[in-house]
Structure formats: C-alpha cells, structure tokens
Amino acid sequence: MIRANDITIKSWIEIPDNSDFSIQNIPFGVVKHNGNVFVATRIGNTVVNLYGVAKLGHFNIDDEVFNTSRLNDFMLLGKQVTRDVRNEISNIFNAQNETAQNKQELKALLIDADAVEMLMPLEVGDYTDFYSSEQHAYNVGCMFRDPNNALLPNWKHIPVGYHGRASSIIVSGTPIHRPKGQQKPKDDEPPVFGPCKLLDFELEMAFVTYQGKALGDSISTKEADEYIFGMCLFNDWSARDIQKWEYVPLGPFLAKNFASSMAPWIVTLDALEPFRTNGSVQDPKVFEYLEFEGNKHVDINLEVAIQPEGTEEKVVSNSNYKYMYWNMNQQLAHHTINGCDINAGDMMASGTISGNDETAYGSMLEISWKGTKSVKMADGSERKFIADNDTVIMRGYSQNDDVRVGFGEVSTKVLPSK
Ligand code: MN
DSSP, X not given: OOGGGOTTOOBSSOOOTTOSXXXXXXXXXXXXXXXXXXXXXXXXTEEEEHHHHXXXXXXXXXXXXXSSSOXXXXXXXXXXXXXXXXXXXXXXXXXXXXXXXXXXXXXXXXXXXXXXXXXXXXXXXXXXXXXXXXXXXXXXXXXHSXXXXXXXXXXXXXXXXXXXXXXXXXXXXXXXXXXXXEEOOSTTSOOEEEEOSSEEOOEEEEEEEOOOXXXXXXXXXXXXXXXXXXXXXEEOOEEHHHHHHHXXXXXXXTTTTTOEEEOSOBEEHHHHXXXXXXXXXXXXXXXXXXXXXXXXXXXXXEEEEEEOTTSOOEEEEEEEGGGOSSOHHHHHHHHHTTOOOOOXXXXXXXXXXXXXXXXXXXXXXXHTTTTTSOEEOTTSOEESSOOTTOEEEEEEEEEOSSOEEEEEEEEEEEEOOO
C-alpha cells in the first residue's frame, strides 16, 4: 500500500470538487514564478514550491534537486526516493497535520496556480512512439489498405513503434506553426511543396522513465513498473499529407518531428495504481518476454476538443487509455529486449488511442474518415483536419468512487505557416 494513495486523507489546502489535483494525486512539474524556476506539485488550485519545502528540511534529498528547470535529477534518485517524497508531501498537506498547517514558512510556499507559468517539466532524452491501439491500427489499415487485412501480420506479435525526435517536444501553451513540406495530392501528378493541408492531432498518453539498465541488459514486464516514473497527456501532431508521401520506405520523418505537445504535470505511476485494470485478451499468445501478470492497463478517461479562434470549443472525441492492446510493461520490455538502454527522462508515447466507435477515435484522420466527413464547430464552421488559429485541447483523468486523479490539459494553438 502506497501511503499517499490512502483515500481517507483530506488536505488542509482547499480542493474544489472534481479537481484533477486531489491530495491523492501529487504530480510533479516545473514552474516559473516571480522570475524563479523550481520543481513544484499541485493540490487543488494551489501550486507548492518544492524547492522551498526541501529547504525546510522535509525531504531526505539534496535540496538542489528541486532548484532546477528539469525533473531529470529527481528521477535519477529512483523509485523509492520519489515515492518517499510523494508520501511526505501527502503527510505535510494532510488535514490532520496541525503542525504543518500552522507553519508560516510553509504557507509562504503556496502559490495560486494562475500565477505561475508552467514550463517543460523535463529534458526528454529519447522519444519513442508506439502504435498500440488496435482500433486505431485497424482504422488506418481499413483506410489505406483493406478491411479484410487491416492489421499488418506483425501487429499482434510486436508492440510496433519508431524512434521520434525529442528536441521538438513542447509544453502545453506553446503555439506551433503549420509545417511546410512536400506532398503528393494526386497520384498521377508530380509532388507539390507548401503548407501542410491535412494537419492532425494524435490523442496519446506518454510515460517517462527512470534510469534503466546498462546497454545490453533488458527490463522484464515484471520489472517495468520500477522503471516508470509517471505519465502525461500527449498530443503527437501529424502532417498527414507530408506523411503519406515521405514515409516509404523508412517510416515517419518530417510529418512527425515538427512538434509533439505534452501536458506540464507528470502524474506518478504510484498515483495511478488504484486505476489499474485489465486489457483485452491477447490472441495469438505473445512471446514469453511479453507475458505479464496482473492488471497492467490503466483506466484514464480522455477527451479532445477543438476551439476555433473566438468561439467555444467543441469536443470531438472521448476515448480511454484502457483501450490499448499493448500495455506499458510490454512496451518497455519490448523496447529493451534487444539490449537497448533507456535513461532517466526518456519518453514513450502510446500511439493514437481510439475506442471502438467513432465518438472515441483519437485523430481527425479517423473522425473525418480520411477527409470524407466533417465535424461542425460551435460557430458553424466545419473541420476535417485542423485549421489555422484552432486550439486543440486534450484532457484526461482517472476516477473511481473514492478519488479522482487527473492530468490537467495539453492545449496547443496552431498558427499559420511561417
Ligand atoms: Mn503518434
């Protein structure tokens, strides 16, 4: 039992009903406030300066780990230490802790969430993107190949993935420019160059790792939990027209590496333990190194909204992370089975998460079914893909009868091409 997950704990910090940031959450992020940058957590609408808390002597770690613009140093301390710190934060802000709530030095470290700027929470070393939602892979297979052979022969044997680019991963609130590139809109005509016309989001969740093993060693499905720090919302932008022309034979390149957006709070795997659930039965049977025990999927409600400039947002998808075919433990085991090493701050994304009907599809490619259908926005305009000055917002949370643990949101505005 992880102490901070105790559902009976209440906080002396006020937490609005249905807040993503319950006292059972305690995510980690990096904020800027009054010109200072430090590691923080969030409880309700209150951000807590963890560098300040560390300097008061609450944690058994070097204070400087929180006096920085990246969570990598904290993650390098490993799972037991980060778990202890989360437990201690829970203890400090527990309503029964009268000493803490009367301590003026502690109260001085509480900041209104609206008063801080959320920064990139970590330096992403390497970024890998999987393709682990069966419905998504099936939909794409139907559109571009054949409904009778929608899944490629390897798909149920291998958690398919590719190496993405870390440098263009950005935090929520950072606008992007519509990418330019080569496209080939008509099969019998030469390619053209210009702004992407089929700009799309991909609804994903990403997990962030602790330091792994040495090059040559592997992490088993059983060990995987010990190497996963936490998760965040992730929008893996895609330029579908650029992708279609460039991807043969080496796969994703400029259609994918112009930007991927992440939410600013990393929710720990510990906080998500109460929301573990089982996935679908895997048939055919997987190789032994991909077998796993227990419930390794996570029930996370997901939503995507598009907000055209000057109007209300429109929700275009409601999906769930539990729809994944391959779970994180299998992804990490597969990633390292050949001896590939991972580092603290590596990021691995799920792949587009689509549920089994069109209200739960995780990309406009699927929602508009390759541009054959459109979605009406609040202002009456229609979308098949993402238009200039649209903002795409993803939200996610886990909830049971006792507690809610949420991820906040990842919101990105698309500006016209440069
Ligand atoms: Mn992706």
